[in-house]
Amino acid sequence: MLRIAVHGAAGRMGRRVVALAAGDPDFRVVAAIEHADHSDLGKDAGFLAGLSELDVPVASAWPDDIDVIVDFSLPEAVDGVIDSAVKANAALVMATTGLTSEQHDRLKQASEKIAIVWAPSMSLAVNLTMRMAQQVTAALKDVSGGVDVEIIERHHRFKEDAPSGTALKFGELIAAEFEREPGASAIKHVHGREGKTGMRTGNEIGYHAVRTGDNPGEHTIVFGMMGETIELKVAASNRDSYAAGALAAAKWLQDQPAGMYSMFDVLGMK
Numbered sequence: 001m002l003r004i005a006v007h008g009a010a011g012r013m014g015r016r017v018v019a020l021a022a023g024d025p026d027f028r029v030v031a032a033i034e035h036a037d038h039s040d041l042g043k044d045a046g047f048l049a050g051l052s053e054l055d056v057p058v059a060s061a062w063p064d065d066i067d068v069i070v071d072f073s074l075p076e077a078v079d080g081v082i083d084s085a086v087k088a089n090a091a092l093v094m095a096t097t098g099l100t101s102e103q104h105d106r107l108k109q110a111s112e113k114i115a116i117v118w119a120p121s122m123s124l125a126v127n128l129t130m131r132m133a134q135q136v137t138a139a140l141k142d143v144s145g146g147v148d149v150e151i152i153e154r155h156h157r158f159k160e161d162a163p164s165g166t167a168l169k170f171g172e173l174i175a176a177e178f179e180r181e182p183g184a185s186a187i188k189h190v191h192g193r194e195g196k197t198g199m200r201t202g203n204e205i206g207y208h209a210v211r212t213g214d215n216p217g218e219h220t221i222v223f224g225m226m227g228e229t230i231e232l233k234v235a236a237s238n239r240d241s242y243a244a245g246a247l248a249a250a251k252w253l254q255d256q257p258a259g260m261y262s263m264f265d266v267l268g269m270k
């Protein structure tokens, strides 16, 4: 049984991770961590997750006996949870998005000591769609008349970063396909458009962030050509696909040496 600590445990995602972990016989929830002045400190994590009590109070201090930490917090909390994972010699599932390049560097350094999965989306369907987007790009990148790629992401009104980490990952993977050929032009990443922008160039990817209501996450990748269009769309109807993916990553990490891994590794999508 894996001793799991949830970082950001009172959050929208943290509560779902606690709920699913509590119902999984492979896990024992040993810690529900929040920042030191959170209003839910001391409350039972099971109660916050909509369950019966787990006898795990929300706390800001880390216990010693942790096998894996699942982080769904905020960028300002990420440096601390990396340090805590290394100190506890615990595996780390890093799901928080909006990290700085310095924080990604710190994750990489920490992966020399502990096993880490970082993914902007823990969803099976999203990671499968990423692989499909790579295949479509490879097939269309030299099409007559060219192909224009635009990424539209839709999330709930409470989301604090834009575009989504998932949209950025889609763009990174698609750009890599365009840039694979020697001498290929570097792709420009264009975030929104306004004013007299001039004609769209052939070597750019556009990103558009929609924020409405309680949308748990939706990505549409548009491949626009002269005469026809392909759209790849993947949409969550609740947050459990992300929580389940994070727990799958937590289990998978237990058999891995120190290193940096992705959901492609967890899902066996080489």
Ligand SMILES: NC(=O)c1ccc[n+]([C@@H]2O[C@H](COP(=O)([O-])OP(=O)(O)OC[C@H]3O[C@@H](n4cnc5c(N)ncnc54)[C@H](O)[C@@H]3O)[C@@H](O)[C@H]2O)c1
Pocket (backbone or CB within 6 Å): 007, 008, 009, 010, 011, 012, 013, 014, 033, 034, 035, 036, 038, 072, 073, 074, 075, 076, 077, 080, 094, 095, 096, 097, 098, 119, 120, 121, 122, 123, 165, 242
């Ligand atoms: N990778 C994925 O599959 C995936 C899926 C959903 C959300 N996310 C990302 O997860 C993050 C959280 O999303 P959310 O909707 O749950 O947000 P949220 O605001 O509901 O939850 C974030 C939680 O982190 C806590 N927190 C902030 N600072 C902290 C600190 N210093 N120490 C401990 N806890 C702290 C907050 O109190 C809050 O409870 C976002 O970055 C989001 O983009 C990733």
Ligand SMILES: O=C(O)C1=N[C@H](C(=O)O)CCC1
Pocket (backbone or CB within 6 Å): 097, 120, 121, 155, 159, 160, 163, 164, 165, 166, 167, 216, 217, 242
């Ligand atoms: O709810 C969020 O915030 C989400 N963020 C992820 C991202 O930024 O890619 C995707 C899942 C939902």
